[in-house]
Amino acid sequence: MAKSDKIPTKLLEKAKQILTDKSFNKDCYPLNDLVQEIVATEENVRRKVFMYKWFGLFLLAAIPLISAFLSVIITQNPEGIDPKNQHAFAMLFPFAPHFSLALTLMTIINSIFKPGDRFRTACLLSIKISHFRS
Secondary structure (H helix, E strand, O other), X not given: OHHHHHHHHHHHHHHHHHHHHOXXXXXXXXXXXXXXXXXXXXXXXXXXXXXXXXXXXXXXXXXXXXXXXXXXXXXXXXXXXXXHHOOOXXXXXXXXXXXXXXXXXXXXXXXXXXHHHXXXXXXXXXXXXXXXXX
């Protein structure tokens, strides 16, 4: 945690410098607590931005791709396949219910958790924390 150890020191030094400029030279314990809370909140928001970014991106890309793949599989007629002209996806027809279930679950998860909205909110919160820090 060397990265997070440096952040409070810089922020704390800046805040103490401002207080020193205002002729306040005592230790300010609430200031120390505030700096620790800001740093903890920044780390939490940073984790959420990372998690929702990749989770949302995966669902955003996987749902339409699996849907298209499932459409190609389902539109094939496995009973009427000519052995001379067999379609490449015909052997995947028995797995279509599994792909359909996965697609349905991913769509439900996407609509319940809304990782795209959460990512946007976490990014905005990160920007607001940076402004507050300044």
